[in-house]
Amino acid sequence: MKKLLKSLMVIALIIPSLSYSCDEHGLTGIMEENDLYIGPNEKGVSEVSYPDFKDVIERITRLYEKDFRKRGLTLFIQDSWENGSVNAYAQRKGSTALVNMFGGIARHETMSKDSLALVTCHELGHHIGGTPKKERPGYGYGSSRRKVYTWASNEGQADYFASMKCLRRYFEKEDNVKAIENREVPSFVRISCQNQFNSAEDVAICIRSALAGYSLANLFNSIRGRYSALSFENKDPSRVLKTYDNHPAPQCRLDTYFAGALCDKDLYDEVSDSEVDKGVCSRREGYVIGVRPLCWFRPFYQ
Incomplete structure (x- = not known):
């Protein structure tokens, strides 16, 4: 029984730690994790080309890099065209605001160049989109109930x-x-x-x-x-x-x-x-x- 209680205490200590790490330094995707993968050579996909993909990234970087600098941040949008993952992520590493754009999402049949720009804007929005912010799990409970x-x-x-x-x-x-x-x-x-x-x-x-x-x-x-x-x-x-x-x-x-x-x-x-x-x-x-x-x-x- 004592071993069981000890194990439960360890788990209780680990879970908030993992939640903190995931929220503070982890990835925030535009949608739920999924197993869909659309490689660069697959057929029957959207008409978004690599030049389109690159143009969206470069233009939005130019439009917003000064805004990030004013906040003490460096914006870096990663070009991951070869990666077929159907998602995009925002991540914060120190003073670097990262956005990872995967080619898989651009190649999905529903997508256009405009909707790709919207994806990129969404990920920027995690960094500079204002409140409401994501609540950190495991906090806001107890006597103070401070979120x-x-x-x-x-x-x-x-x-x-x-x-x-x-x-x-x-x-x-x-x-x-x-x-x-x-x-x-x-x-x-x-x-x-x-x-x-x-x-x-x-x-x-x-x-x-x-x-x-x-x-x-x-x-x-x-x-x-x-x-x-x-x-x-x-x-x-x-x-x-x-x-x-x-x-x-x-x-x-x-x-x-x-x-x-x-x-x-x-x-x-x-x-x-x-x-x-x-x-x-x-x-x-x-x-x-x-x-x-x-x-x-x-x-x-x-």
């Missing part, structure tokens, strides 16, 4: 930042009207974007971001083995009682990407690591459109 958070913005916030700030910045200098002129755009998306923005370019960026979100959310749907169609109109009806840190359901994630695309907050009004309503479309400020979906986000004032 402890990791460096990483949670999954929903990284999604929101990706379409609300990063992807808009990535598209900002492009001819977005031309980019969508031959695209099939759902009428609900077009009307929603037209109602939110005045200029044709801003409307086009909104549409383009929404379509990138749809492409990426379909990847999540595929990985989870779900066959129900995703919809811009029929949103996820679920409501969380507490902000959910991990990967939301694919429909919830599409709702988040669309909300970010519709948020008309100034692009350069920065988000905050401590103020949950800073730089975003907030219910507290009277916003109804472009707010973070309640399928993963629980405002503390509700």
